[in-house]
Amino acid sequence: MPLAVFPQALTDLRAFDIAQAxxxxxxxxxxxxxxxxxxxxxxxxxxxxxGQQRSQSERIEFYDVRVDEAAERLQTEFKVxxxxxxxxxxxxxxxxxxxxxHHQPELAETFFNSVTTKILxxxxxxxxxxxxxxxxxxxxxxxxxxxxxPTYRAYYPAKDRMHDTWVRVINNFQLQLEFEDIHRDVRHVxxxxxxxxxxxxxxxxxxxxxxxxxxxxxxxxxxxxxxINGFRETPFALPILHAPSxxxxxxxxxxxxxxxxxxxxxxxxxxxxxxxxxSAYVQFLRSMMPRKPRxxxxxxxxxxxxxxxxxxxxxxxxxRHSGDxxxxxxxxxxxxxxxxxxxxxxxxxxxxxxxxxxxKETTREQIKGKYLLVKQHDRVGRMADTLEFSNVAFPRARxxxxxxxxxxxxxxxxxxxxxxxxxxxxxxxxxxxxxxNIYLQEASPRQIERAVVEYGNAIKDLxxxxxxxxxxxxxxxxxxxxxxxxxxxxDEIEYLTHCNFRKVPTPRNEEExxxxxxxxxxxxxxVFPETFEPFLLGNPGVREVFMKHxxxxxxxxxxxxxxxxxxxxxxHDVFPYDTRRRFKNIRRAREAAAQQAALAK
Numbered sequence: 001m002p003l004a005v006f007p008q009a010l011t012d013l014r015a016f017d018i019a020q021a022x023x024x025x026x027x028x029x030x031x032x033x034x035x036x037x038x039x040x041x042x043x044x045x046x047x048x049x050x051g052q053q054r055s056q057s058e059r060i061e062f063y064d065v066r067v068d069e070a071a072e073r074l075q076t077e078f079k080v081x082x083x084x085x086x087x088x089x090x091x092x093x094x095x096x097x098x099x100x101x102h103h104q105p106e107l108a109e110t111f112f113n114s115v116t117t118k119i120l121x122x123x124x125x126x127x128x129x130x131x132x133x134x135x136x137x138x139x140x141x142x143x144x145x146x147x148x149x150p151t152y153r154a155y156y157p158a159k160d161r162m163h164d165t166w167v168r169v170i171n172n173f174q175l176q177l178e179f180e181d182i183h184r185d186v187r188h189v190x191x192x193x194x195x196x197x198x199x200x201x202x203x204x205x206x207x208x209x210x211x212x213x214x215x216x217x218x219x220x221x222x223x224x225x226x227x228i229n230g231f232r233e234t235p236f237a238l239p240i241l242h243a244p245s246x247x248x249x250x251x252x253x254x255x256x257x258x259x260x261x262x263x264x265x266x267x268x269x270x271x272x273x274x275x276x277x278x279s280a281y282v283q284f285l286r287s288m289m290p291r292k293p294r295x296x297x298x299x300x301x302x303x304x305x306x307x308x309x310x311x312x313x314x315x316x317x318x319x320r321h322s323g324d325x326x327x328x329x330x331x332x333x334x335x336x337x338x339x340x341x342x343x344x345x346x347x348x349x350x351x352x353x354x355x356x357x358x359x360k361e362t363t364r365e366q367i368k369g370k371y372l373l374v375k376q377h378d379r380v381g382r383m384a385d386t387l388e389f390s391n392v393a394f395p396r397a398r399x400x401x402x403x404x405x406x407x408x409x410x411x412x413x414x415x416x417x418x419x420x421x422x423x424x425x426x427x428x429x430x431x432x433x434x435x436x437n438i439y440l441q442e443a444s445p446r447q448i449e450r451a452v453v454e455y456g457n458a459i460k461d462l463x464x465x466x467x468x469x470x471x472x473x474x475x476x477x478x479x480x481x482x483x484x485x486x487x488x489x490x491d492e493i494e495y496l497t498h499c500n501f502r503k504v505p506t507p508r509n510e511e512e513x514x515x516x517x518x519x520x521x522x523x524x525x526x527v528f529p530e531t532f533e534p535f536l537l538g539n540p541g542v543r544e545v546f547m548k549h550x551x552x553x554x555x556x557x558x559x560x561x562x563x564x565x566x567x568x569x570x571x572h573d574v575f576p577y578d579t580r581r582r583f584k585n586i587r588r589a590r591e592a593a594a595q596q597a598a599l600a601k
Contacts, residue, residue: 010094012087018078019094023102025070026111030104033062037302040216040272045177047242049219049571056217056269057376063305067114074119081119088116088129096135103143103277105136110309133313138279151280152225155208162190165208169223170238170250173214180243185250188583189238192253193227196234203230211284214240216272218378219573220251222263226288235260235288239577252581258482260289263576266385266431267486269378270302278303299385308387311429318345319395326399328406331435332475335360336367336491338410340403341432350386350428353410362491370490371428380465380574382458384478384488387429393421433478433486440474440542449545454485456550462487463562464572468496472532497566499527501559530554 010016036059043052074080083091095112099105109131116130143149153172157165166186170179179185210225215237223238236255243249254263264285275281282297289297295314298307322344329339329348336356341348352364374383396404399422407415407424416423436455440448455477462469469476470492477485505520522528533554537543552558565572579585 010090012090014078014083015087015090016094018074018080018091019098021073021077022070022091022095022112022115023098023108025066025073025115026104026108028069029062029066029111030107032066033059033302034274034276036062037216037272038274041175041214041221041274044214044216044221045175047219047246050569052216052218052272053378053571056272056378059272059302060270060304060376063111063114067111067118070111070115071118074115085129088120092129092131099136102136103141104279105141106134106138106279107303107306109134109136110306113309114305138283141277141279143276148276149212151275151277152209152211152284155210156206157202157208159202163187166190169208169210169225170240172210173221173223175221175240175248177242177248180245180247180249185583188586189250189253192255193236196253196255197227197229200229205230209284211281213274217269219571222271224260224285233287237263239575241573250583251575252577252583254577254581257289257291259577261292262381262482262484264289264292264297264300265381265484265576266296266299267379267381267383267480267484268300268576269380270300270304273301275301304385304387308389311387312389315345315347318342319398324398326394326403328400328403331438334489336362337489338406340406342398346432347429348432349424350430351407351411351414351424352426354413355410360491367491370493373493374490377467378465378574380461381484381576382461382465382487383467383490384430384433384486389427389429391423391425392427393418393423396420396422430488431480433480433488435475436477436479436485437474439479440539445541448541450483451479451485452542452545453549454479454483456546456553458485458487459550459553461574463496463559464574466496466566468494468499468527468559470494473535494525496559496563498525499559499563500525501527501529501556501563503556504528504530527556527559529556529559 036055040052040055042048043055092112095108099108102108113130120129153169155165155169163183163186166189167182170182170186206229208225208227210223215222215224219241221240223240225236227234227236234255235257236253237260238253239251240248241251254260273281278298278301281301282294285297286292286294293310293314295307295310298304298310322342324342324344326340326342326349329341331339333339336353338351338353339348340351352367356362371386371388375386375388377383379385396417397420404422407422411424414425416425436451439451443451455474458477459469459472469487469489471489476489477487479485500523507515507519537546546553575582
């Protein structure tokens, strides 16, 4: 190897101490990260939903705080910004050595990159100072300590002991709150398994593999695992909730890649999971959801900085193996964001413009604040997660001239030409979806009905999560490959509780009634839901479906009622699955069917 990559000798006495200080910073970060994730168990048991929400939000900030602490320590103790290239290379080699038996080496490498790029100039980002590729394998990492909890537990039930095995699966999580009726719930699980798998015979390799930590999010705790029978593997998840009695209940059973994809959606808040070896959790989850990118799995486990690192590696690999050009994204152009994409890559790139039309009274910092709000908030499956990057170098030759002209006109302060690269100083990246307005133009009547119902459901889920989307036009929502409608334009987003929902006052005279102007007073936070109608319901087919299913969205009382409930402390339930699958709803449906059958006799 050339000397620039591997020095012949580790000669600088400071290099090891710097590497150790860097790793100390990461270990502190992961210790605190893991502790707040472990504490989610007690918050769940105590039904401390507001505490759970606060912890989920605060945990997102942990990483940047620890990076700042580490950078400050390195500068104070070692004056690292003045180190030569050779010393930095030695620091990296020492750091690799320290990670040989580490349980989170991939996360520690990302932490090294974050601290290093905070200290050094961008010109050094492409050299050997950072981990462009992983140096330490995450395969087969084990915690060999005698009392260590394994990544997953394996259960080998005999067919006549299936019920007892499921009870043991649940009890092994040692929840301190009792179940309302664990045996009733397990019977429902067994029925759901039988419906999913049919009347099967256990084969030689029949087992349950269950991840050792519950997955906590909002008001739920999820058992995640898979049923293995011979060569067939069936992923499953069991949501545990608080019943109205205050005791616990298993709410339903989810099976297969589709159900798990919805549970682990990029449009939902991050889970809290107590993991010693996160790479092993990701490997287990990928065995159940092979189409789910590793970047999204790390994100959903709350390790979004490493997910971002993986995304960028995947992006660079895609650029090397593709030849199409970046273009202005299809659809109606935004007033505050310039959006472009690469047709062969399933993401869009969003840049805040330098100036906006007069009706948009906002600033770059305010818009960034809105995106941070979404990052830290419960996204309830209805708001796309975003990756935020600074100083991203794109190959200029891959940009269409029309796109470059748009960038130079609307975003000149964020552009820099660096040789053959076009550097964008700040960009958001999120999953590409079909804009809802385009989808409706091309949809069949049946697809229109489903999309409009989904659109209304999306708004109602946002309302339940204390979010008012602001601009509710169809173009600001997208349709995922699974047909879910997701909101993705955040520059006018507000907390529902910050808004004042009003009915349009009754005109006092004919002049006011005929006026084309707003004749009544409007405060800065006033919202008049009945005025949404002209902007949303011009299409008769859309209007018919909307008024059938979601006419209440045009009524101020609907919005104000939810606002008052939230202000009173109520935390709404938002389920990442069809509520008709809830065991209690299945029981009710059966009881109703039995009553009808009895009456028929």
